Amino acid sequence: MAEFQANKITDIGPPKYDEMWPQVIKDNYGKWLYHDILEPGVLVHVSETGAKVWSLRCGATRLMTTLFLEQICKLADEYCGGFFRFTTRNNVEFIVGDESKLEPLKKALAANGALPLGGTGAGITNIVHTQGWVHCHTPAIDASGVVKAVMDELFDYFGSHKLPAQVRISLACCLNMCGAVHCSDISILGVHRKPPVIEHSHLDKMCEIPTTIAACPTAAIKPAKIDDYKSVAVNADRCMFCGNCYTMCPAMPLADAAGDGIALWVGGKVSNAKSMPMFSKLAVPFIPNEPPRWPSTVQTIKKIVEVYAGDAMKYERVGEWAQRIGWEKFFEKTGIEFSHHHIDDYRFAATTWRTSTQFKW
Amino acid sequence: MAKMHDTPLLDELTKGPWPSFVTDIKKAAEAGNEACADLLGQLELSYKDKEGHWKHGGIVGVLGYGGGVIGRYSDVPDLFPGVEHFHTLRVNQPASKFYKTERLREVLDIWNQRGSGMLNMHGSTGDMVLLGAFTEQLEPIFAELTQKGWDLGGSGSALRTPACCVGKARCEFACIDTQDICYSLTQEYQDEMHRPAWPYKFKFKIDGCPNCCVASLARSDCAIIGTWRDDIRIDQEAVAAYVGGEIVAHGGANGPDAKLDIKADVIDLCPTGCMFYEDGKLSINNAECTRCMHCINVMPRALRPGLDTGASILVGAKAPILEGAQMGSLIIPFIKMEEPYDEFKEFVEKMWDWWDENGKNRERIGELIQRVGLSAFITAVDLKPIPQMVKEPRSNPYIFYKEDEVEGGFERDISDYRKKHAR
Numbered sequence: 001m002a003e004f005q006a007n008k009i010t011d012i013g014p015p016k017y018d019e020m021w022p023q024v025i026k027d028n029y030g031k032w033l034y035h036d037i038l039e040p041g042v043l044v045h046v047s048e049t050g051a052k053v054w055s056l057r058c059g060a061t062r063l064m065t066t067l068f069l070e071q072i073c074k075l076a077d078e079y080c081g082g083f084f085r086f087t088t089r090n091n092v093e094f095i096v097g098d099e100s101k102l103e104p105l106k107k108a109l110a111a112n113g114a115l116p117l118g119g120t121g122a123g124i125t126n127i128v129h130t131q132g133w134v135h136c137h138t139p140a141i142d143a144s145g146v147v148k149a150v151m152d153e154l155f156d157y158f159g160s161h162k163l164p165a166q167v168r169i170s171l172a173c174c175l176n177m178c179g180a181v182h183c184s185d186i187s188i189l190g191v192h193r194k195p196p197v198i199e200h201s202h203l204d205k206m207c208e209i210p211t212t213i214a215a216c217p218t219a220a221i222k223p224a225k226i227d228d229y230k231s232v233a234v235n236a237d238r239c240m241f242c243g244n245c246y247t248m249c250p251a252m253p254l255a256d257a258a259g260d261g262i263a264l265w266v267g268g269k270v271s272n273a274k275s276m277p278m279f280s281k282l283a284v285p286f287i288p289n290e291p292p293r294w295p296s297t298v299q300t301i302k303k304i305v306e307v308y309a310g311d312a313m314k315y316e317r318v319g320e321w322a323q324r325i326g327w328e329k330f331f332e333k334t335g336i337e338f339s340h341h342h343i344d345d346y347r348f349a350a351t352t353w354r355t356s357t358q359f360k361w
Numbered sequence: 362m363a364k365m366h367d368t369p370l371l372d373e374l375t376k377g378p379w380p381s382f383v384t385d386i387k388k389a390a391e392a393g394n395e396a397c398a399d400l401l402g403q404l405e406l407s408y409k410d411k412e413g414h415w416k417h418g419g420i421v422g423v424l425g426y427g428g429g430v431i432g433r434y435s436d437v438p439d440l441f442p443g444v445e446h447f448h449t450l451r452v453n454q455p456a457s458k459f460y461k462t463e464r465l466r467e468v469l470d471i472w473n474q475r476g477s478g479m480l481n482m483h484g485s486t487g488d489m490v491l492l493g494a495f496t497e498q499l500e501p502i503f504a505e506l507t508q509k510g511w512d513l514g515g516s517g518s519a520l521r522t523p524a525c526c527v528g529k530a531r532c533e534f535a536c537i538d539t540q541d542i543c544y545s546l547t548q549e550y551q552d553e554m555h556r557p558a559w560p561y562k563f564k565f566k567i568d569g570c571p572n573c574c575v576a577s578l579a580r581s582d583c584a585i586i587g588t589w590r591d592d593i594r595i596d597q598e599a600v601a602a603y604v605g606g607e608i609v610a611h612g613g614a615n616g617p618d619a620k621l622d623i624k625a626d627v628i629d630l631c632p633t634g635c636m637f638y639e640d641g642k643l644s645i646n647n648a649e650c651t652r653c654m655h656c657i658n659v660m661p662r663a664l665r666p667g668l669d670t671g672a673s674i675l676v677g678a679k680a681p682i683l684e685g686a687q688m689g690s691l692i693i694p695f696i697k698m699e700e701p702y703d704e705f706k707e708f709v710e711k712m713w714d715w716w717d718e719n720g721k722n723r724e725r726i727g728e729l730i731q732r733v734g735l736s737a738f739i740t741a742v743d744l745k746p747i748p749q750m751v752k753e754p755r756s757n758p759y760i761f762y763k764e765d766e767v768e769g770g771f772e773r774d775i776s777d778y779r780k781k782h783a784r
Contacts, residue, residue, distance in 0.1 A: 009507035010425050011551035013453060017530075017540040020459035025530050032533040034662045037613035045531055053531065061382040063492070065389040065397065066469045066478045073462040073469075086458040086482055088526065088575050095531070114380040121614030130485065133407035134400070135433060135447065135492055137415045142407065144382045145374055152377030161616045177680035178485045183579035183688070211722070217683040244682055250417030257411035270579045272571035273655040274632055277578055277688055291408040292373040314615070315630060315659070347685050 024097030041117030140190030194259035207249035267319030366402030396477035399443030429513030487524030535569030536587030560720030677727025
């Protein structure tokens, strides 16, 4: 390893952003006047210099190989002067400043087959997601597989603008929510439902008992001596299956084929447009894991999208729609069962209870 | 030649119109990539077992850095030796994820040579995530990356890789130089990013306008959101063209034939009711406007943000673990964001000092603020309380007065009291 330690370079940071810009972006930085979406996946931005750029937005798998990235690079070399970008939602964007490149590039994308145009406007764009069983050590579900199954079913909405407003879907494979599903129109969340199974014979060797105890938000963990081992005990009645103990202590895994599955959430948004940003709210507490194509999850999401599409007013986000009609109507219209699990009993629970005589039957 | 595993469950995910990660990884496996073959094998086992097959964590890294590499080991390495070690390297992405192919290929070449050839483009925080390296490859990968001008991002209890929206590079709504702010913060705070020294993680995200395309106010401890404090610019000719149906509504986001109904789509949907359309002229009472962006979104050719631009700063957003999800709270309603951003950085450093001093282990700044109160935080960063910081004033009477706020202080003599009031 010594040869790699000599002349070590550190703390240089990423390449500077403008090195990665095509000339048309450099020339028109800060000068853009307006944009139009010409068709799903195709945007044109017009500059005060008179210049235009066309952006072709394509759905892509977040998890990809260098082989696939090389295909993207080749397309960018051939049509876009060797530049392209990714969006925040894992789409690929090919940007051209020369209109004559537009149709040939569209043809090349169609020929590729794995870069569908879409993800713009009042439709469903790519799903922001986490790693799932592909790479994470705390997941309750897979991520890429669920995303693939859901997007296959909603594919028509990716390449069209027929919803009242944009619908942002995200997925996180456990309650850590690396996918930040707490503020999306529709969220897919991996959940555990069994308390950690404790490996008493190894816990003291693998974990610091005080930090493990301190990790529990509900103080459900206490020190315990089990079969002469220094270990911990979990009060199952207080466990909310957050998995924070496992993050601190590998001897307390939660994963379980029967216990794990998906919760669906709806109505969050991060944009400030019209209404203020909103958290997602619980729609379905639990759907079992159904690999490889998670049909119950997929069909429930499809149902929510279709009811929303038919019932919401123009420009109304899912959360704005649910708020306007009332959550009691959301459950009625979607046919989703309401249960004890929907009633909050954590920190700010009382703020969510109805303190009024105003409601709908 | 890589040993291919039977993957009947995963093969179901090669069907359908959406791009398939299985198809892609399988191609790489068939081309001889053992890590790709074994990753599919192990994932197939997870699909069968309905449980993941990665061990908990693993302490690995590169010398001199306390983060940027996430350890990962298979718990079935005998079956899938190609992914026995499957460590992740977070590579700091260029701001707003533009790539020059020639530069990106530098990373791809290193990764083909020394890693699994699989990546996340991109991780949730923003990095390029190189997914799957053996321990002995970590130092060589790091050395080769830095030689080519690439560096690792953040992990652990450190500054995480800042991220931003496309900004002025290709968006007419951007009120601030998102890329430059992102780059400046990243460069200024390399030590905070690479050597974890805090109670927990800290994220910056920079959105050019209140549409918040990078979800800064939900996903970052400190959200920098472009805004303005003068008037929305109006082009009355373009307004007339929208009204006349000559320009498609919403920049085509609701289809090419969407006509703008100025009353229903704009005036009536304005959350503050500050817009008026009379005698063919649109007017805005800007003093009442909360800059939500709706009108600008639906008639982008007629309306533009003002010219006196800067940022609103919101602090404390995070996902639920532990105390529940939080969105950022407005701390600085407006701050000019001009290079080198000294005023903002001064605020940042005060904020970090206070959090570092007072935060418990694994306590995000938003949770600390929740625990000790917003007032304690704004005092620590030398700000004055203003009504913009809250949605509404308190509705409970429990004010924690400090002794010096009350005339005569707290010390009293009970006998003085009893002289006037019988027991």
